[in-house]
Amino acid sequence: MKSDLLIHESIHIITEYYMNNLQPFFDCLADDVLWLGPTEGQILRGRQNIIDTFSSEIHELTFTMGSIDAVCVTPCKAAREVLLHYDIYTHYPSGNTDLHDQRLQFTWREKRIKTENGYEPYWEVVMIHISNAWRHDSRDTIYPVHYENVALPIRLVEKPDNFITVKADDMSVHRIATGKIIYIETIKRTAKLCIHTSDSLITINGTLPDFESRYSKYLLRIHASYLINPEHVTGIERFSVTLSDGTILPVPEKKYTAVKKALLSNSNYPSG
Template sequence: MDTRKIVQKSVNILVEYYENNIQPFKDAMDDDILWIGPLQGQMIRGKKNLSDTYALEEHDLTFDVFDMQASVVYSTKQHCEVLLTFIVDTHYPDQSVIRCHQRVLLSWQHYIEHTESGKRISHDLIHSCFVSNAIPADTRDTIYPVHFTELPFSQEFSVAPSGRHITLLGKHKQQLYLLDKQIIRVQSHKRGSKIFTLDGVFESTESPSRIFSEYPDVFVRVHSMHLVNPIYVQSVRRFALLLQDGTELPIPEKKYTAVKREIAERLGISKLPKTKSQEA
């Protein structure tokens, strides 16, 4: 690959992008591109999905980009990775301006095709795009954020201490590494499960039965198809329970008393709250 050409093309795409012209970026997308944005939940696979998402975007933002540096971090005959670092100021309609120190890693793939006449055509496409915004750091810290809690905005990132981690098999040979306190419930789905957490829904190839056998101290089995984390049980009524996210799950009549007792014991209380309908 012509790395000099790839670097220049990467810079041009980013400059045009922040002038609100995304066409050069779209033209350079691989059909199977993976785009990972700087915000939580921003992960899109496939040129069509990403293009459709951009088509739905409407905004009045303008941008200023400066101090850009671009360099090749890895390259072969068929692959090239370009790292771009720069500062971007985002201008909002209310005249406010937000500054970010942004890093973009573009992974380019070189393709060679032959036409029916035998003509050789080559082109380079972006196979993945990873965008991240650097948060401010204490100048005394080099690698680990030893002094991060002394920064004025650190409380925005503060969370309760972590609990126990759960490892599950995800779809497409993924490995799921989840925090037990974040999991609300597990539901049977096809040949595996859906894992409902505070941050979203994950799919696992493991059944609720298998998950329960591995982590019986984390979940209560309220139904053959459902496991619940007892800390998210809001109330119970006859043969059903209500979770804090509003989900209502059935409890088999034969298991109702045992399930209710087990949840109460896990929560360290003598009796579970009843729903208003049951109290009435």
């Protein structure tokens, strides 16, 4: 299986998992799988042991996935390491919502199974490692049901609602909350775009018109080379806009009136 297919399968497994659909997670596990959980000392070994433990877990937590970055490493022909880095929003019965920046590693192993057509490749997960260990409450088995009681701060946050998924030119995959996108620019003399977010720069193959047509609900074309997120505009001058990261982008004179009208129709910006 190609690396990008394993990336997408890993993302599918974890997004279904956080919607409390555990079957794709169970289906990918090897018989000798090792699971290292997100809190101190959480270790489970063996497929059936993991299925039994997760199936018996009773909790009232719900989860929302945020942004996801994914990359695949190939240590040898028969193995792949898929690394996921994502935001996870945990919603407690008390009404609190907590945000964690989580890192997860899937170790995939290729096996060959005998079929009527001969031996065919099959990929299974032999290790799952959630590397950012939290403090552990002894009353919890899998989920951090008592996390609010271990003297750690709960950050009250709002979950993001909309995302775009892109494949970077280094073959990594990124699921980006639209609210994090500041602007997108064309890289001169290439068929590439640079996505500027509030915490990263991501280079992808693509064109600005394609992005404009797909994401016009969230992004505004202000120039032949720039799409901006109106939520990150902090000022409008003649003939430019200032964005939340301090970037100043030009607006052509012919587009200025239309751009200014589009921005001011929904928000209040200082303008000149």
